[in-house]
Amino acid sequence: MTYGQAVKSAIAEEMRRDPRVVLMGEDIGHHGGMFQVTKGLFEEFGEDRIIDTPISESGFIGMALGAALTGLKPVVEIMFFDFSLVAMDQILNQLAKTTYMSGGLSVPLVIRTQGGGYKGAAAQHSQMLESLFLHVPGLKVVAPSSASDAAGLLKAAIRDPNPVLFIEHNQLYAKESDIDATEIPLGKAAVKRSGSQASIFSYSFSLTLCLEAAEQLAKEGIDVEVVDMRTLNPLDFGTVEKSVKKTHRALIVHESAARCGFGADLAAQIQEKLFDELDGPILRVTGADHPLPFAKDMEFASLPTVDKIIAKVKEVLA
Amino acid sequence: MTYGQAVKSAIAEEMRRDPRVVLMGEDIGHHGGMFQVTKGLFEEFGEDRIIDTPISESGFIGMALGAALTGLKPVVEIMFFDFSLVAMDQILNQLAKTTYMSGGLSVPLVIRTQGGGYKGAAAQHSQMLESLFLHVPGLKVVAPSSASDAAGLLKAAIRDPNPVLFIEHNQLYAKESDIDATEIPLGKAAVKRSGSQASIFSYSFSLTLCLEAAEQLAKEGIDVEVVDMRTLNPLDFGTVEKSVKKTHRALIVHESAARCGFGADLAAQIQEKLFDELDGPILRVTGADHPLPFAKDMEFASLPTVDKIIAKVKEVLA
Amino acid sequence: MSARRGQALKEPSQKPTLDYLAIHLNMLKLAKFEDSLLEYSKQGILRGSLHLGQGQEACPVGACLALRKTDNLTMTYRGHGYALAKGCDLGRMAAEILGRKDGLSGGKGGKMHLFDIDNGLLGANGIVAGGIPTAAGAALSAKVLKENRVALTAFGDGTVNQGVAQECFNMAALFKLPLILFCENNLYAEMTPLSRSSGNTDLCNRMAAIGLKTIRIDGNDPLEVYETVAQARKRAAVGEGATFIEAMTYRTSGHYQLDPGTSYRPKEEVEEWRSNSPITRFAKWLVSSKHATPDQIKKLENQADKEVKKGFEFALASPAPDVQEASEGVFV
Amino acid sequence: MSARRGQALKEPSQKPTLDYLAIHLNMLKLAKFEDSLLEYSKQGILRGSLHLGQGQEACPVGACLALRKTDNLTMTYRGHGYALAKGCDLGRMAAEILGRKDGLSGGKGGKMHLFDIDNGLLGANGIVAGGIPTAAGAALSAKVLKENRVALTAFGDGTVNQGVAQECFNMAALFKLPLILFCENNLYAEMTPLSRSSGNTDLCNRMAAIGLKTIRIDGNDPLEVYETVAQARKRAAVGEGATFIEAMTYRTSGHYQLDPGTSYRPKEEVEEWRSNSPITRFAKWLVSSKHATPDQIKKLENQADKEVKKGFEFALASPAPDVQEASEGVFV
């Protein structure tokens, strides 16, 4: 099953299981979604539960909050991660804060979106913006790298009584893997490759690049561990700690920009809590600190690649 | 002169100097601003240059971009930093990216705002959100801690051919200091107190707490250096490096949340580039990773205080 | 702007079995509640800025009277009246506003964030228009779940210019949501008069073109407010969709506690509205129409006083929240 | 929706000295330019998604003809036509879209971000409604600086429901901005018909209530588009404010290159509009009204072909940008 199909099957299963689950978004119903992820659901669940909206992200995401407070479990789609910026007040000032400000109301909703570059979509259709949603507290943030994680984590996200931002990656939609029907709890990282010389922490599409890099490094006799963070908030620092205590060297890889990014955050936490375990600085391979250029070579120069990861691992080991 | 007056005098001087400088914002003209920072300017410059707007931040910030591309130098006010979230697409997808995407157009505009807690304004009227604007590239970001820095940096910001986010702090408006008429270049940190045992990096209101903490620590015989970052992008890493090479111990203090915040970013950079200079982990005192609570004790428990800084310095030195 | 200010009140057209004295009592309680807030603010016991609804008491009291307990509501920083009128416990509200442990949100929310789900209250809001989508979403869930429930969101005249408000107005029309868009047009947004915020100052006209049913009413008459909201509720409940109500009113105080509210408004305007404030006018009408004696009015005032005092006593007796709770409760 | 589709074109009411053949040539160039883009996309030479304006050529060509070089313009991802018609060099545009060094932005912007300040072009945009404020701001600066300059922003029917669009519409009315709000109503936003996006499908009616002058026109008639925009420009330039133009049109292709555009639109509807596409219709009219011979039309087609080919030759000859330039140019 592909990653895209895995997302759909998780949604469908949850919708069958729980009549309170509804979908909202642009062209997700009649059309089945710009990436066909929700294709066929409209036919199965009808227009009461699959709500095509106008191009009013701020409005309909805020509506999802109101619906979540009054009996529904909305799964809302933002077509491109970049478009989340038109709805930041509703996401960060409203739905991320409601539980806390209200003294404990449950806000069971999921925002699904997809991001990522490598496709010639330039500066406004390629961004991975997860770090913005990690900085302002109040959302769980999930970014799966495989079909099976996508399915398992999305189920958990829909069942969670809290607002979850669920980040899919454009380059992963066609990726195949076996999936089983079980829910994967939020907040648990997964060691996707065990290794001894250095730890790579990553997630989403970048994680797959790390695995490829690890393969190639293995051929050179370099043995690295690859940890898929999967859930970015809450952070599974326990798994990070275990890995660092084993390898004493760390690399963090993500597609989003470096400054105030997830990698900066994790590096800061690792050195803070595990300073004496480190044999060298924690390094990063990240997206560049400039808008994403359109032309292909420039674009790839601005994003993580297998080659860059390999080179950086060698630096980490130097 | 107070910090608030310093901001006004810098605006007034630049408006006199350059007829292309205009102001836009809510109740900034006829009323003189919610914090009276622009009081009197309407009388001097008239309604052509001081434009009171409807409550349409996204719209008028975007208009400032268009105006900046066509001959004006708008200085736009967002009344509370929290409200910037309603305008994120215009700020981060549009004006931060225009220079790059266009292959070099100049976007001479300043967004002025004010943030900060310690005043019982709770979760939606207290946030310091600078890290969001550091993560998505394309803005210069300035956060002065004194009247004289405010005046000097604001002049530089208005003269800069790039978009600048200028962050004032509510708790600083009444703070007095002498100011001189000179511009302070963007991108330069300032050592506000020289010391030898540890370096504290901070900015905005938190910086003043650090200076107070340093005073008190001095009485206990602990000698710390306090560096005011002032401009958060571009980052003056040179000054950071010099200080760390001197003290070998670092603390970062800011009011915004820890995760993916400025401190995480700076800590990651310091350990990356100066690993061998460090005698211990870089620690942080930051705002808490939850929405700001309203009740006073809870609020202060969620924000940097002099006591917390003193305690953390001792940890850094331990 | 044809606010029917100053007009004599009339007996409501369809005589519902309304308890006029209770209406007056509710307005009095609200006014006295806010008087107390102002006093505590002056004394430094209440922290932060305070946005009073003085002069606008008929809106929340009339509107909430037409709603059921299960109906949902969102409002703004100027929304104490809605919370009270919707049935919120006065003491717990006061406790929240004073940052106490027994507050509605245990002191975490504060006065701009009053929640009380048991009474359908989905939050006051610090962001202009921030709560409109929440109410629209509650209306959506009522529709999807086929529950006999509507939602009302109260907001100001300046708020219609915030993008998200317009997005929701359109979706309210498009989806025929069981929603009441209750605009308290007090003629100013902070210090900005309507003529400097809206290209068309006829807000009903502007909203009708989105596809909403609209009606402009005297927002200082609790009976007219009640009747209008009751009608709108009926429409909403039977699937006829959303109504935009433009309630003409005026805040007799400033935008917030430090604003005298005089520098940007003509003195005569303020005076005129003040002399026609909902409470004054309704009291006069109660007496002149023989619904109450002056003595009864006096008694209501005393009763309001007493209830408000009792509420604040409760609040002041409540301890500060445990500091360690600050870091809890981001997630349930 | 009274699109005057299918109607026979009439001689323009006030005969301006228009070069009809040039208008046709411009539409042809645009169509052929987009044909080439589609071809390069199919061949994998052009990366990313591609939003064509096929069937809507009369809008950009007619509108830009009424503008001056110094007038400002913003448009959308579907905005190749505006760039070309506003005077952008075809070769440099093609180079940008193919990601080459000689592109308008040196290959950094790409097809959704066409800028050409020398021709007043302040950007295409990837965000729905994202460029509307930019144009409004250019109009504001013209007003403040008292320059004889207007701004036009082109956008689609679905875009009016994005909050920031409404914010700007209101400010355009309120500030009487020299702005032309040019809505290409092609009846669909992606796959969503107007009836599922706007509570009131009469967009002119909706926008008039904001305080804008509005007019609905046949957006497939370049002459009517020209005349309307020319009128709006005149109003704007003399301080009479903004005009909302609803140009009824239709994209005969899909939303983007991978969308056949058929699953969500009735076949007859597509067919009908296709047979009345601006180019077909205008060519017929040119001949029937004796403004051109069939032979002249043929020649124009050849000329368009040649110019477009030349442009793409230039673009394809241009090298890829230097990779190290990627990290430069965030600031000037």
Ligand SMILES: Cc1ncc(C[n+]2csc(CCOP(=O)(O)OP(=O)(O)O)c2C)c(N)n1
């Ligand atoms: C997004 C946003 N922008 C600005 C503000 C500051 N602000 C608070 S109240 C207000 C005026 C609102 O006016 P109106 O809608 O008429 O309501 P009223 O206060 O008159 O009841 C403004 C601008 C805010 N809270 N949120």
Ligand SMILES: Cc1ncc(C[n+]2csc(CCOP(=O)(O)OP(=O)(O)O)c2C)c(N)n1
């Ligand atoms: C904020 C935002 N939301 C969603 C999208 C995705 N999107 C791209 S085009 C489009 C439809 C726009 O429709 P319309 O305004 O009618 O213009 P048309 O494409 O028909 O020319 C949508 C929803 C986007 N680019 N930006």
Ligand SMILES: [Mg+2]
């Ligand atoms: Mg008002």
Ligand SMILES: [Mg+2]
């Ligand atoms: Mg359209």
